[in-house]
Amino acid sequence: LRIGLAAVLWMLAVAVGSAQDFGMRVGNQTATAEALSRSVHRNLGCRSCHGEMSFVMGARSDPVATCARCHAAQSQALTADGHALALRAGNTNAPTCVTCHGSHDVLSRHDPLSRTYAANVPAQCGTCHAASLSTYREGVHAIALEQNNPRNSATCTSCHTAHSVA
Numbered sequence: 001l002r003i004g005l006a007a008v009l010w011m012l013a014v015a016v017g018s019a020q021d022f023g024m025r026v027g028n029q030t031a032t033a034e035a036l037s038r039s040v041h042r043n044l045g046c047r048s049c050h051g052e053m054s055f056v057m058g059a060r061s062d063p064v065a066t067c068a069r070c071h072a073a074q075s076q077a078l079t080a081d082g083h084a085l086a087l088r089a090g091n092t093n094a095p096t097c098v099t100c101h102g103s104h105d106v107l108s109r110h111d112p113l114s115r116t117y118a119a120n121v122p123a124q125c126g127t128c129h130a131a132s133l134s135t136y137r138e139g140v141h142a143i144a145l146e147q148n149n150p151r152n153s154a155t156c157t158s159c160h161t162a163h164s165v166a
Contacts, residue, residue, distance in 0.1 A: 035105035068096040077163035093128075100124055100162075116162070119145055121155040132156070 016040025028079050036042055043047070049146070070077035078084045086094035100115060106115035115124045122142065136142050136156070144153030 032104045032157060035102075039102075039106045040108055041104075041106055062104070063096040063098045067101075071097075074163045077150045077161075095128065103132060118153075118155055121157055125156040129156075 064075065064084075066080070083095050087096065102115060107117075109116040109118075112118060112119065114120065120138050122133055122145070126136075141154040141158075145155065
């Protein structure tokens with residue numbers, strides 16, 4: 001049985017509970033560790049989100065179920081949400097928690113680099129809703145946002161809310 005050095009190091013990192021703490025510096029795991037070091041989840045070990053799943057390179061867990069373990073209120077709001085309905089209907093392009101928030105790189109919504117920072121919300125939603133973004137950019141709310149006033153200008157989530165998108 002031959003396994004690569006990266007796989008061995010990753011398994012060791014998982015065994016100690018956190019790739020970040022283990023100091024991973026192999027392949028794309030470096031990027032994951034660096035992103036996690038800035039994340040609001042930086043103090044969590046791998047098992048906090050990934051559980052005891054086998055850490056096969058590229059394996060994926062269910063992000064909605066994973067996030068719901070700590071974010072129950074947001075998860076409950078999503079149950080009748082348009083994105084959740086699309087996901088349950090089998091739409092593989094429907095967004096999940098990580099689509100908007102990221103996975104290892106989750107930043108506070110108050111951080112200007114966050115995907116969910118008010119000034120970044122229109123572009124984030126616009127990655128899937130390009131026509132709506134185009135309309136938004138022509139309106140007064142976008143002008144206020146561009147004038148560096150993200151807290152006082154309406155964005156997509158001002159009307160649609162963040163976790164109950166109609």
